[in-house]
Amino acid sequence: MTSADHNAAACRATRHTRVxxxxxxxxxxxxxxxxxxxxLPLCSTGRVFIEVPDDTWPTDLAVPPRMIVTWLDRSRRSGTPGTGRGCAPGAALTRAVTGWADEMLCTDDHATRVFLLGGYLGTADIVDHLTGHLGMPADGIRTPERFGLATAR
Known part of the structure; x- marks a missing residue:
């Protein structure tokens, strides 16, 4: 589904399904x-998490009005608790996405569209969590083809 499949009137309709x-x-x-x-259609809802090295990266990102963008600054986050290490690439994204999914995804409804564009390690961990812990079908998760993960393309 693309933004071309929608128009403003369709998005305002009370029976319009928002994915x-x-x-x-x-x-x-x-x-x-x-x-x-x-x-994405203008009526899209959901969450965008973006992990970056430091606070110089965030910019205004034009997303549909019902979507929330969260920038995750690695330089301000800790690594594995108790290690005293800094946050490794992919760790903040994995923690944020899996935490959000645990709270916000309904176990009986897998209509959420998932797009994982981050690095391989974080993406693989998120896929494992979504499919293993939450029972989300792998074919509902989009990842970069180059990763070779068993998900939809």
């Missing part, structure tokens, strides 16, 4: 993220 989106990206996938967001 929730969960999108995860990092500093290496910002162009991919912007291309994906450009295809």
């Amino acid at each position: 929730q989106h969960l999108i995860a990206a990092d500093e290496h996938s910002l162009a991919e993220l912007e291309a994906l967001i450009a295809t």
Whole structure:
């Protein structure tokens, strides 16, 4: 489904189904993220998590009005509790996405569209959590084809 499949009148209709989106990206996938967001209907709802190295990266990202963008600054986050280490690439994104999914995804309803554009390790951990812990079908999760994860393309 693309933004071309919708118009303003359809989005305002009371019976119009709004599909929730969960999108995860990092500093290496910002162009991919912007291309994906450009295809979303104006009536899309959901959450966008973006992990970046520091606070110089966040910008205004034009998302549909019912979507929330959260920038995750790695330089301000800790690594594994008790280690004293800094946050490794992918760790903040994994924690944020899995925490949000645990709270917000209904176990009986897998209508949420998931797009994981971040690095391989974080993406693999998120896929494992969504499919293993939450029972989400792998074919409902989109990941970069280059990762070779058993998900929909």
